[in-house]
Amino acid sequence: MGLVAIVTWLITAMLGVYLLYLWLSGGGPRRQAAKVTRFPVVLVFAHPALALCALGCWIAYMLTSGRAFAWLAFGVLAVSALLGFTMFTRWLGAGRHARGAERRFPLVAVLLHGLAGLVTFVLVLLTAAIATGL
Template sequence: MGLVAIVMWLITAMVGIYLLYLWLSGGGLRQQATKVTRFPAVLVFAHPALAVSALGCWIAYVVTFERFFAWLSFGVLTVSALLGFTMFTRWLGGGRHARGAEQRFPLVAVLLHGLTGVVTFVLVLLTAAIATGL
């Protein structure tokens, strides 16, 4: 299950990189000063930074089978997921009158990123729980 989680993580990351590209190319950073975007830059960059850090911990777990790395990965991934959920709710709350760069996000990409992210989260939790004997 550990390797399946990595594959799901990479799919999630690829779609996330696409969404980040759309946000940046749509002027997301420039819109920070005018408050047009609903996504603060710290939120936009902390979410993937934490996800990549959690992936690094997960790879350490898959290589060493040290339960500490599995739970550390899950903890960091939880924070990243909460930030992602915050962005998702802000994206939903933007409505049809919003003008931010995030309004260019295709619904399919947002849903795919979220779905694969949830699957990754569940796989990491289940694998860590099984490794611990819970």
């Protein structure tokens, strides 16, 4: 299950890179300075940075079987997921209809990124719980 989590993590990351590319190419940081976007730059970059840190912890867990790494990965991933959910709700609220760079996000890409992220989250939680005998 741990390797499946890595695969879904990578799928999620690829979709996220695509969305980040759309946001950056649509002038995201410039629009943020002009208060047109609903996505603060810190939020946009903290979400993937935390997800990458969590992935690093997960890889450490896979290499060492250290349960602490599994739970650390889950905790950091949970924070990243909350930031992602925050962006999703802002996008649903008016972001996709606003003048911001996020208006360019295809609904399918956003939904697939969120679904893959949710599957990854559940797999990491289940694997960490099984590893510790919960």
